[in-house]
Amino acid sequence: MTTLLDLFTLVAVSAGTFFFFAGTVGLLRFPDSLTRLHALSKADNLGLGLVALGLIPHAENLLSALKLIVIWVLVLLSSASTSQLIGRALRRGRK
């Protein structure tokens, strides 16, 4: 059971790290701000979500597991909102 959980953590955190890597590559390589925002949201949402999910089996207790999920939800919310705000500022700047 422990091996299985460890394996789950390994797979989930690796997948999360991959999304962070992909997001960073996108941030550096994409041509304009809107596509860069698109790349960042992948790292924030999926990457962090997978890392948090992978760490849950290793949480000390139920409360810390819940805290991990709350952190992910808060980052989801703030990254979605700030992307919206940055996108709007960009659109206004173009006009």
Place this chain on the structure above:
Amino acid sequence: MTLLSILDVELALLIVGVAIWTIAARDLFGAVVGYVAYGLLLAFVWIRLYAPDVALTEAAVGGGVTGVLLITAGKRLGALKNAVPDAQPRLAFKLLTAALAALVACAIGAAVLMLPDPPPSLAPDAAAAANGAGAGLGNPITAVLMSYRSFDTMLEKVVLILAVIGVWSVGTDKAWGGAPAPFRKAKSYPPMVFFAQFLAPVGVLIGIHLFWAGANAPGGAFQGGALLAAMWMVTMMARLVEPPPVDAQWLRLSLVAGPAVFLIAGLAGEIVAGSFFAYPPSLAKPIILLIEAFMVLSIAAALPMLVAGPPSERTDP
């Protein structure tokens, strides 16, 4: 070298890199963003130094509040630039500034290099005092701040109030008693309103938790207060609430509440426990929590007022 120490060295190099980039950035906004990133990276350094209390403060103040303050200041500078002809400082003046900055850096460097070995430290005394009678808290950092260095902690809050008075006094005579200008000129934008409505209750809860947990775990009045301040600023940015007039009685009372309660408790200690800022051991924890609760209030009121700026010309309530 182990993997962790390699990461530490990389973190240190990254910070130096970001610091140089921040200084070298020509664009004001870019420099502010660099400074915020620098603050957040510093928070990681404090965590690696096993100082989570300092890390929390650095993240909240260095990364958060200072960032908002600098961006707002930058925006106002941008508006000013159009009005005043931009006079470039002369070369001699620039050289003098650079020389003075280098002198300060050299003096700090010399002070660090000339430290006696082992360095004189108050830490053992402070730890003993924090564990001793009258401290009454599980978190030694909070115990040191509230019991061992209580006068300094009180004066820090007084400095915050002085800063608010300084900012307010920049306003014109006509604007005195009015409210600072709203955070944004534009009317509220739905995603920002949604964000503020969702985040503010969660942030307020976490802020109060940080203050409450600060008695026994990393956290404390300043960290909790800074988070509450941030939540107030977020709601003001969404135009859900407007900055209050500077002569509002509740605002002034909340600003002075922290230091005032602290000072009263300190003077009471002279009578009850026999020395200034001494707490009777059996009541130490409730008294400290009471003082801290009012300090949270003062910090949560002072930081947004610093960002909101002086009262504006608009006189309508």
